[in-house]
Amino acid sequence: MRCFRAIGETQHTAHVYLSADNLQILNDELSQNFRLSADDLNNANSHKQRYDILVKEPVERIKLQRVRRSFELIEKELAPNQELGINRADKSAWQMLTGKYNLLETIQSGIEPSQIGKTASSKTIDRTEMRQKVEFSEIMLISEVARYLGRSPLEIEAILQSTGEGIKNILDAINEYNELLYDVVIPRLFGLLYDLAQHEITEDHEVELVRLPENGSYSLMADPKLVVKDDDVEDGLVSSKSFHLDTYAFDSRPEQTLFWDLIREGAVKKLYFTGMLTHGQSEFFIQYVDPESKMVRSYYPDFLFEKNDGTYVIVEVKGDNMIDDPIVQAKREYAEQMADASGMEYAIIKGTDAEAHNFRFLLS
Numbered sequence: 001m002r003c004f005r006a007i008g009e010t011q012h013t014a015h016v017y018l019s020a021d022n023l024q025i026l027n028d029e030l031s032q033n034f035r036l037s038a039d040d041l042n043n044a045n046s047h048k049q050r051y052d053i054l055v056k057e058p059v060e061r062i063k064l065q066r067v068r069r070s071f072e073l074i075e076k077e078l079a080p081n082q083e084l085g086i087n088r089a090d091k092s093a094w095q096m097l098t099g100k101y102n103l104l105e106t107i108q109s110g111i112e113p114s115q116i117g118k119t120a121s122s123k124t125i126d127r128t129e130m131r132q133k134v135e136f137s138e139i140m141l142i143s144e145v146a147r148y149l150g151r152s153p154l155e156i157e158a159i160l161q162s163t164g165e166g167i168k169n170i171l172d173a174i175n176e177y178n179e180l181l182y183d184v185v186i187p188r189l190f191g192l193l194y195d196l197a198q199h200e201i202t203e204d205h206e207v208e209l210v211r212l213p214e215n216g217s218y219s220l221m222a223d224p225k226l227v228v229k230d231d232d233v234e235d236g237l238v239s240s241k242s243f244h245l246d247t248y249a250f251d252s253r254p255e256q257t258l259f260w261d262l263i264r265e266g267a268v269k270k271l272y273f274t275g276m277l278t279h280g281q282s283e284f285f286i287q288y289v290d291p292e293s294k295m296v297r298s299y300y301p302d303f304l305f306e307k308n309d310g311t312y313v314i315v316e317v318k319g320d321n322m323i324d325d326p327i328v329q330a331k332r333e334y335a336e337q338m339a340d341a342s343g344m345e346y347a348i349i350k351g352t353d354a355e356a357h358n359f360r361f362l363l364s
Contacts (some may be wrong), residue, residue, distance in 0.1 A: 073194050076193060102128045285298040
């Protein structure tokens with residue numbers, strides 16, 4: 001699905017063709033992760049209608065400060081006999097280093113209904129030896145470290161040999177706990193070889209909340225129950241607070257409810273629904289690093305509103321079960337950085353709070 005994002009600046013309809021085997025795989029994944037089926041997806045848009053969205057001119061613009069960070073790798077001269085902190089002889093330090101990798105089984109008794117009133121007891125058995133692990137040779141170890149650090153294998157062999165532990169002790173430790181190679185050895189070798197200097201530049205940008213479409217309008221499919229047009233707001237003074245587009249198509253009932261609450265709120269001076277715009281349709285986006293793919297992606301928040309004191313608040317509406325999702329948290333981290341640099345605020349509101357009209361913390 002991510003491939004479809006790169007085909008242009010406007011939305012398109014895609015047809016996906018699957019073999020019977022792949023359809024079964026898709027159904028299994030949808031069922032396990034979303035409690036959906038392929039038929040549910042096929043019927044998802046059956047109740048939706050196509051809308052032509054007009055942009056109101058002059059186009060709304062806001063000023064942002066974007067933070068650009070660059071990192072400079074500074075090579076250091078490696079001193080001999082430097083420790084990596086892998087000392088198997090120090091039992092206490094070794095346990096602190098490797099304890100999180102141990103596999104423990106706990107057996108508890110005295111909690112069955114038939115044993116009520118008896119003293120409960122538990123027994124813990126160390127099952128660490130049952131863990132699957134790779135048996136590294138010296139060549140495998142050197143090759144893996146060289147691959148990550150981008151240095152020649154001969155150089156890496158000399159570096160490992162020059163450490164306080166020596167290559168044999170490092171190899172023995174890694175063969176006991178494979179995780180130490182990636183969690184300890186490679187990162188600490190990197191720290192011995194390089195310093196990382198961070199440079200930060202703050203740049204002023206004036207961005208368009210929406211770009212003028214080439215063909216005069218944007219076209220999209222939306223649920224009529226979640227669509228609000230500018231003429232649906234009877235009070236002209238209230239309507240003038242919002243609608244940089246003539247139509248807002250919301251993704252969910254919580255988004256729509258929050259819109260009505262904010263547009264009627266006296267403390268809100270301007271309100272824009274920005275979540276319906278995507279790549280190429282708006283310059284108001286936040287770049288973040290996807291924690292799963294490690295790729296830089298663009299995130300389009302749901303709302304932007306201006307308070308009467310002239311400050312702006314960026315708002316994202318999320319389902320309660322998605323608040324702690326790693327991708328949501330990554331978006332939040334980068335959005336807060338941009339908002340802070342621009343003198344704005346960033347907030348996530350739970351879908352249940354939005355529906356229950358618990359939104360006033362956004363105004364504080």
